[in-house]
Amino acid sequence: MGERKVWFITRPERDPNFHVDALHALKTATDNFTAIWSKNRTLHKRYEEVLALNELKRENISLDGSGGRTWAAMLRTFGYVYTSPNGQLALTKVGKALLDGTKIHENTSKQILTLQIPNAYFLETGFRPKFEVGFKIFPARFLLRLANQKQLNYYITKEEITFFALTAQKDNQLIQVTQKILAYRSATETEKAEMKKEIATNYDHRERSDKGARDFAAAHGDVAHTFMMLCGYTGMSEYVRGQFLRIPSEQQELTTKRLEEIEGRYPFNKRYLISHERFAENAGLDVDSYKASSFGTIAPATNQKKMLNKVERLLSSFPSLKELTIEDIKKTLQHELSQSDAEKFALLIKEQEYSALNDEFVESYLFEENNLVFEEKTAKILQSIGFHTILRPKPVQLNVQTQIEILIHIDDQTVCILDAKNYRNKFNLSAHLASHMASEYIPTYNGYDGKSVKYFGYITASKWGGERNLQRVTEKVDAIDPSLNPQGAIFSANSLLGFLDYCLDNDLTYEARKEMFVSCFINKGYEHVSEMVKQKSSSLQPSSN
Numbered sequence: 001m002g003e004r005k006v007w008f009i010t011r012p013e014r015d016p017n018f019h020v021d022a023l024h025a026l027k028t029a030t031d032n033f034t035a036i037w038s039k040n041r042t043l044h045k046r047y048e049e050v051l052a053l054n055e056l057k058r059e060n061i062s063l064d065g066s067g068g069r070t071w072a073a074m075l076r077t078f079g080y081v082y083t084s085p086n087g088q089l090a091l092t093k094v095g096k097a098l099l100d101g102t103k104i105h106e107n108t109s110k111q112i113l114t115l116q117i118p119n120a121y122f123l124e125t126g127f128r129p130k131f132e133v134g135f136k137i138f139p140a141r142f143l144l145r146l147a148n149q150k151q152l153n154y155y156i157t158k159e160e161i162t163f164f165a166l167t168a169q170k171d172n173q174l175i176q177v178t179q180k181i182l183a184y185r186s187a188t189e190t191e192k193a194e195m196k197k198e199i200a201t202n203y204d205h206r207e208r209s210d211k212g213a214r215d216f217a218a219a220h221g222d223v224a225h226t227f228m229m230l231c232g233y234t235g236m237s238e239y240v241r242g243q244f245l246r247i248p249s250e251q252q253e254l255t256t257k258r259l260e261e262i263e264g265r266y267p268f269n270k271r272y273l274i275s276h277e278r279f280a281e282n283a284g285l286d287v288d289s290y291k292a293s294s295f296g297t298i299a300p301a302t303n304q305k306k307m308l309n310k311v312e313r314l315l316s317s318f319p320s321l322k323e324l325t326i327e328d329i330k331k332t333l334q335h336e337l338s339q340s341d342a343e344k345f346a347l348l349i350k351e352q353e354y355s356a357l358n359d360e361f362v363e364s365y366l367f368e369e370n371n372l373v374f375e376e377k378t379a380k381i382l383q384s385i386g387f388h389t390i391l392r393p394k395p396v397q398l399n400v401q402t403q404i405e406i407l408i409h410i411d412d413q414t415v416c417i418l419d420a421k422n423y424r425n426k427f428n429l430s431a432h433l434a435s436h437m438a439s440e441y442i443p444t445y446n447g448y449d450g451k452s453v454k455y456f457g458y459i460t461a462s463k464w465g466g467e468r469n470l471q472r473v474t475e476k477v478d479a480i481d482p483s484l485n486p487q488g489a490i491f492s493a494n495s496l497l498g499f500l501d502y503c504l505d506n507d508l509t510y511e512a513r514k515e516m517f518v519s520c521f522i523n524k525g526y527e528h529v530s531e532m533v534k535q536k537s538s539s540l541q542p543s544s545n
Contacts, residue, residue, distance in 0.1 A: 003132040005203045006166040006220055007117065007139050007227070010073045014226045016108050016233045018056060020098045022071055023080050025050045027099060029068075030089060037072070038087030044068035076121040078111045082280030083124070085530045092284025106287050109234045112140050114266045114283060120276040135169045136268060141259060143231050145174055148247045148255050152181060155246035160184065161224040162217055163199050265290060270362045274498040275528050282356075282505060291356035291505065310336060311345050316360035317377060319500055320384040326350050357501045366493055368461070374422040375405045378459050378493070381500050382408055382418075385517055386510030395444045402440045406459075407448065410518060416455035417445050429458060429466030429490060438476035442486060455521045457489040463527065464490050470523035490525035491532075498529030 013022060027033060029047040037043060044065025051071060052059045061067065072089065075081050080095035091099070097107050117135045121127060143165060147156045156165065164180045184195055196213035204216050225242065232239025236255045238246050247255055271279040285291070314333055318324060326346045333342035365381075368374045379391045387408040395403060406418040419437070421427040437456055446453045456473065458464070470488035477484055491499075503513045519534070526532050 003130055005132055007137075007168075007223060008122075008131075009139075009223055009226050009230075010070060010077045010121075011222065011226045012067070012070045012074055013056065014222075014229050016112060016230055019075070019078065019080065019108055019111075020104055021054060021056055022051065023075055023095060023098055025054050025056060026072060026075060026081070026089065033081070033089055033091055036087045037089045038083060040087075041065040044072075047071065073121065073127075076124075076280075077119070078108075078115060079119070079280055079284040080111070082120060082277060082284070084277065085528065090280075092281060093289050094284045094286040097286040097288075103287055110266075110287050111284075112230045112234055113262050114138070114269075115140060115230075116268060116283075118272060119269075119283065120272055120279040123272055123276060132169070137169060137171050138268070139227055140231050140234070141262065142168060142171055142174065143227055143245060144234075144236050144247075144255060145259060146177060146181075147231075147237055147245050148252055148259075149178060152178060154249070154252060155244050156181065157244040158221065158224050158228060158242060159217070161227065161245070162221050163196055163213075166220055166224060167199065167203050267359055270359055271357075271501065273362055273366050274494050274501060275530070277528070277530055278498045278501055282501070285505075307337075307341065307345075311349075312360050315349075315358065316364045317373075317380070319358055319361045319365070319377075319381050319497070320356075320504060321349065321358050322504075323384050324350075356504050357497075362497065365497060366461075368422065371420075371422045374461060375420040378418075378420050378496070379406050381496055382406065384500055385503065385513045387514060387517075393445070393448065396447045397444055400444050402444050404441050404445060407445065409449070409451070410455065410514075413451055414454040415445070415448055415451045416457065416518075416521070417441055417453055418456070419458045421458055421460040423460060423462055426463045426465060427458065427460035427490075429464065429469045431469060431472070434466070434469035434473045435476065437488075438473045442473075442477055442484075443480075446484065452484060454484070454486055455488070455518065456486050457491065457521065459491045459493065459496055461493050464492060464525055466490075467523075467525040470525070474523060487521040488523050489521045491520075492527050495526045495529050495532055499532050502529055502533055 013019075026047060029035075029043065029050045030037065035043050041064050045061055045068060047068035048057065048061045048065065048071075051057045051068070052061065057067065057071070072081070075095075076083070076089075079092055080098065081089045081091055084090040094107050094111060098104055116138050117131055122131060143156070143161065146152070146165060148154060160181050164177050164184070168174075168177050184192060187195065193213065196216070200213045200216035204219070228239050228245045231237045231245055236247070236251065236258060238248055238251075240246065269279060269283050271282050311333060314336060315321065315329070318332075321329075329346035329349055330339075330342045333345055337345070361377075365374075365377045368377060376391060379389045382389045387410075390407040390409075392403060392405060393407040404417045405420040408416045408418065410416055419441070442453045442456060467490060470490065473488055474486055477486055499517065500513075503516075508516070516533070520526060520532050
């Protein structure tokens, strides 16, 4: 079986009115989300039983709990819950809002309109087959924009969705899909049959001998039907069951306006590049937990759209726009913009009061190929966490060639030195590198600005190994100076970026961010942000920054 070429939606229940009921049943079955869900077929069957008891599904219970897994998959797809590293199903903010009875329709609609391909659930190992690389689309928004067009008479049929809309991989394919539908509507019956046959042959990922249009429609028509119901639930369109989706005349202008607001407020979420958990937590924010992170809320004149794209690119090297001053932004923009344009956009951007991770930074950091730029971006993340950061600091000792990439000030007495490793495959902390850290780097920078090197570490672009050699660094230094006793850590770029994202999402003060980060230096390596974050909401301090 090949990769998916068309949209898919998990649909044990097509009607979103029952999402909240399915979530309540899951809460009951998992003892308020405390039971381990992963590989627990007994619990999966228990969930089926609770669903049947609440008349949400037929009473027949599967032998292996597959029905329970399918219902849970639906709730994960829409971001109400996600699978935590310990195997539990963790509740997101929007999931909690539904269980609390808070703005149920608004929150459910928000999850429908922010559902994207790919998302955290679609990227999990258990989801098969995977979507083709290249998908970047909000299905519900795409359908609403498609239907809300004069040239299509403000409607699209189930058949048109099945054969044309479901094959779109990007939001910018709207015109292309519209033209195909118009061509289909004006074609003869013979021509229509040929068009559908061609689509079935080219887009069906399933391995079988018959790739006819009828079988394609049977396989994917229910997906189209489900998306039609989802769009109808939002109140932005009218769903005529089994036939078409249309935008009534009195709603056309309002739908356009609301889609613009949603697209500005909720841009495409790239946090799945950081971790599935960070994606799920961010995509699972309720309607009252909005954090401006994109440039989408800026609505310049049409002829300035290209200019805004340039501004986004120029600022993509900064992880958090909140920490930047107007002068910082102007200085960056003036590399390619005039002084007046730089000042105009700097003022416009600061008006947005960004309070979340800069989406444009995520991909630029995680796929950075230039080693020096990787170091610079890593330093910017540490600055955004709250540290006074020195990039490529000068050694304390004279006539020493050794130079560390990054130094951060911890407090009045201590500093931390960090070696940035932009290895694409895997960084292994070998005995040789550990010895170099102990005998060269730490002695060279001990006494920097009158402070002791109490912490050391490595930040690697990809996976890492050799965690045990962190302790060997400590032991080698202790053999020379027992009073120093430095503690180390290894961080993947994903975990470091995820840590900043977590801090911003939870409004941690700079002091709380720094304290949590420093607590990770216990001669341990971190591949995921969940390993770095030891205490959740009970220890969070609201930011006054």
